[in-house]
Amino acid sequence: MGTQTIKATCVNCNVRQLCLPVGLSSLELEEIDSLITARRRIKHNAALFQKGERFSSLYAIRNGFFKTCVTSADGLGRVTGFPMAGEMLGFDGIVNDRHICDAVALEDAEVCVLPLDLLEKLSLKVNPLHRHIHIIMSREIVREHDVMLMLGGMRSEERLAAFLLNLVDRLHARGYSRSELILRMTRKEIGSYLGLKLETVSRTFSRFMVERIVEVKHRHIQILDADALRQIVDQSSSL
Amino acid sequence: MGTQTIKATCVNCNVRQLCLPVGLSSLELEEIDSLITARRRIKHNAALFQKGERFSSLYAIRNGFFKTCVTSADGLGRVTGFPMAGEMLGFDGIVNDRHICDAVALEDAEVCVLPLDLLEKLSLKVNPLHRHIHIIMSREIVREHDVMLMLGGMRSEERLAAFLLNLVDRLHARGYSRSELILRMTRKEIGSYLGLKLETVSRTFSRFMVERIVEVKHRHIQILDADALRQIVDQSSSL
DNA sequence: CGCCGCATTGACGTTCGTCAAGTCTAGTGG
């Protein structure tokens, strides 16, 4: 089993164009590699971290697909995001030194562990890194911003259309088709993320099928008319 | 008019316990003061920055009350936050070098201008500052996180209750009453923030009055039963 | 093969949005 011990580095990572090291020189890249103290494999349905857990590190997803969710007191939880390979997790934990949500793998996954204090030390040396962290956090702020706008002002069709377009765009940036995708999450999880009940998600999918906008076969989605989806998103109601 | 030129510094700022300098030594505090190149006075209804405007600086609110909003294509906009004295603005602009929303003063206000590149340079010298920026951005991520949960899963009463409690808490941290407040925004702006129509906001206020939970006289709010409000928030519907 | 979780579909109820009328308030100018 010697092949299993091939060192996983940023250099041989297939999402290095999307992840933390974008725009760094190969020298700087090695510095980052040196800071990654560990990688963790997370099995399907296992948690990378959980609400209340002590914060110490950020995580970069090397491969796999996650959901972030809060499992509220009443038992049921709410999904707040679906991060995928090349994206970073854990920023919620910095402010109070504890994570405020769970991160659960929706398929077997692997992440790079980035201890924040090491990252901060390193960014004293590697100058672009400094700005880089700010950019990634700003991106997360903007992402949540967009979700807020969606949740506050869109109706079910608009939400689901925006959701599908967002997913397929991000997948396309990772080399996948821009018209086909496999959903890694249940209708309930989609609904939770979109602020809808699972039945509404299901009905809306059905409506899209009738209108020949998408082809839905359980979790396999084919986008037949991306322009129609974009049009639906754009007509998002005022408020 | 000599008194007008008194230098405004962090040292004599009455929100220094809440703002960027928390936890810094007086020496470090002076460093921060040296980095604040300018202060800006923003008149009621004027914009501190606007969507599309080039990003260069973060802003710390010295006094006054703002709303952040996106004025969408269709004319009407959506409010995404109500930052107040001691809080920071502008993180949305870092990622794409342009602001993605407007920041508008809801009363005459004054802000400290913090150019990001100077801030980054300074945090090479002043070590705690480094972590501090991360904490403040993390706080913003968590704040938006909470808004997402509200917008996705709460009904009108729960949203308004959460809104009032949040406002009064933040005002209390600034030395104001924990049971009385003056709303600086219209019903429409509240509704926009909460994902509700202004009529619904008005009706919900009325219901709270009937139940003797709050006393509402236009924009003057008196909280009669904070526990009842907290109870309403806690029973937020599942999903 | 049978079970169980996920998904779809239908009938019905609730909540909130829409439309509209009318009130209140602060600000303006005679």
Place this chain on the structure above:
DNA sequence: CCACTAGACTTGACGAACGTCAATGCGGCG
């Protein structure tokens, strides 16, 4: 000082969108 007005707010009647409850279908896994 007061009438006038515009904008903010309140309230009511109605309708649309989504949630709720329930029955049924489907597929994967032991």
